[in-house]
Amino acid sequence: MQVNIKLVNKKDRNYDIFIDELKELNFNTKVAVVTNPTVAKFHLEDILSRISAKELRVITVPDGEEYKNMETIEFILDECFKNRLDRKSVLIALGGGVIGDMTGFTASIFQRGIEFVQIPTTLLAQVDASVGGKTGVNSKYGKNLIGSFWQPKAVYCETRFLKTLPKREFSAGIAEIIKMAVTFDKEFFEWLENHDIRDEENLKTAILKSVQTKAKVVSLDEREAGIRMVLNYGNTFAHVVENETKYKTYLHGEAVSIGIIMANELALRLGLITKEEEIRIKYLLQRYDLPIDYKVKSAEDFYEHFFLDKKSNNNQITFILPSHIGGYLIKKEIKKELIIDVLRDFE
Ligand SMILES: NC(=O)c1ccc[n+]([C@@H]2O[C@H](COP(=O)([O-])OP(=O)(O)OC[C@H]3O[C@@H](n4cnc5c(N)ncnc54)[C@H](O)[C@@H]3O)[C@@H](O)[C@H]2O)c1
Structure with missing residues (x-):
């Protein structure tokens, strides 16, 4: 299944969202997968086995909303430089909304903006956070107050990833689904x-x-x-x-x-x-x-x-x-x- 996002007035920023279509991803550039230990434990091996790239790196950041801040962005940027990523490189967000928001934000500022791909692994991220190009981090002034609009190159929603999601997290995603249906x-x-x-x-x-x-x-x-x-x-x-x-x-x-x-x-x-x-x-x-x-x-x-x-x-x-x-x-x-x-x- 596939949904195309066509941004009005931005014909060059169209992209597809695929549902249960991820077989393999081929890049002729350097690629870094950004994830956290919780998600990595369950799904990193699976994803890495499906990606072919000029060079493939993994950047692991701590798990939790409390790490969705500029310090973590600095860390991801550091890793991008240390791994000699360049303007053609691609970042892949493998995780929930926190990973997606931070990876997207880093992609929007690294070397003035590189491409990124979303592989959302929570229901909330699949139905909401990964769609629409809002990226960002929290600061002492409030949630999501630092960020950018940066659209991904593609989004891959895989329902099998949701099998390892705690029940409460799954229900939290359903609230967003109900929210959209009601309105x-x-x-x-x-x-x-x-x-x-x-x-x-x-x-x-x-x-x-x-x-x-x-x-x-x-x-x-x-x-x-x-x-x-x-x-x-x-x-x-x-x-x-x-x-x-x-x-x-x-x-x-x-x-x-x-x-x-x-x-x-x-x-x-x-x-x-x-x-x-x-x-x-x-x-x-x-x-x-x-x-x-x-x-x-x-x-x-x-x-x-x-x-x-x-x-x-x-x-x-x-x-x-x-x-x-x-x-x-x-x-x-x-x-x-x-x-x-x-x-x-x-x-
Ligand atoms: N950009 C947007 O438009 C947008 C929209 C809504 C929410 N958000 C942001 O998204 C964030 C919330 O996203 P979330 O609810 O996905 O939270 P999250 O990213 O913190 O994930 C929730 C927990 O589930 C774990 N997890 C993720 N995938 C898993 C899997 N497959 N199996 C087991 N555990 C897994 C994570 O490691 C984490 O501990 C907030 O920071 C919010 O601001 C952004």
């Missing part, structure tokens, strides 16, 4: 209600549908000036939840699940969705053991936290809300009282 695709949502994506064939279809959805959005709006913002459905609330719990309690996809529940409560009060639709979405999240409850300690504090998010400009919070299943609304002017009221429901 963009009623038929896909209904398909999800009737199919279990833990089944291998269904999983493949769900990845394909999600990648197609994200590809369409990104091709229209690479820089998040409009429709790409809709992918932040659930995120406005999720960022505060992650902040309040110091990024220790929930995986991002789990926080998104809670964020979806909160955004839906707001959408319900604004008459954008029905109670029945709200329940259907909740039910789908629950089916994959995603969290749907969160105890807000103080509605006022939670509200203030919105303004720490880089996506809230000029004291105005942007909410992405579902407009029935399969539709969305980007809403900027919502009265504080209404939001507080919604948050009080979670106290």
